[in-house]
Amino acid sequence: MRQLLYSLFALCLLAPDTPWAGDAEEPATIAGPTGMQGISFTEWDTILENQHGNIAVVDFWASWCTPCIERFPHMVKMHHEYSNRGVRFISLNLDEKGDEESIEWCNNFLERIGADFPNYHMDENMSQAFERLDLLSLPAVRIFATDGSEAYRLTGDNPYKQFTEKNVENAILELLAQ
Numbered sequence: 001m002r003q004l005l006y007s008l009f010a011l012c013l014l015a016p017d018t019p020w021a022g023d024a025e026e027p028a029t030i031a032g033p034t035g036m037q038g039i040s041f042t043e044w045d046t047i048l049e050n051q052h053g054n055i056a057v058v059d060f061w062a063s064w065c066t067p068c069i070e071r072f073p074h075m076v077k078m079h080h081e082y083s084n085r086g087v088r089f090i091s092l093n094l095d096e097k098g099d100e101e102s103i104e105w106c107n108n109f110l111e112r113i114g115a116d117f118p119n120y121h122m123d124e125n126m127s128q129a130f131e132r133l134d135l136l137s138l139p140a141v142r143i144f145a146t147d148g149s150e151a152y153r154l155t156g157d158n159p160y161k162q163f164t165e166k167n168v169e170n171a172i173l174e175l176l177a178q
Contacts, residue, residue, distance in 0.1 A: 037118075
């Protein structure tokens with residue numbers, strides 16, 4: 001747990017475009033249909049169960065995770081490219097529950113990049129969320145097969161071997177080919 005907290009702290013220090021970065025450019029409007037919906041663990045389980053029959057790409061992210069923010073527009077692009085082929089994209093934000101400044105920043109970010117797929121915010125304690133979701137770090141993408149099983153887990157756990165957008169796309173293509 002201590003290592004997780006140190007990792008989260010280090011990522012906060014390295015993230016230049018976060019709510020704490022000062023003069024980050026933000027859109028003037030509040031997020032509309034792209035905004036996040038707060039959910040509980042139970043609701044998250046239901047959301048995943050409802051994806052059966054589709055390939056589901058789940059992007060776990062937070063405002064303090066610079067690689068997450070950099071990769072997110074690519075997820076939006078892939079959503080537009082593959083959604084008509086039975087691939088569903090979902091994002092789950094893991095900023096701290098009750099951190100209204102971060103949540104507002106995230107909603108503005110989602111609107112600015114046009115993330116028009118389901119976007120959720122885990123409305124639970126962040127440490128408990130990482131544990132319950134079996135995450136060590138962010139970014140992380142999990143891809144579920146049509147039967148609901150986890151087919152791919154792409155994580156940022158190893159700083160020397162980060163996954164790329166191409167890894168995500170290749171996983172999607174492999175599942176579509178089955």
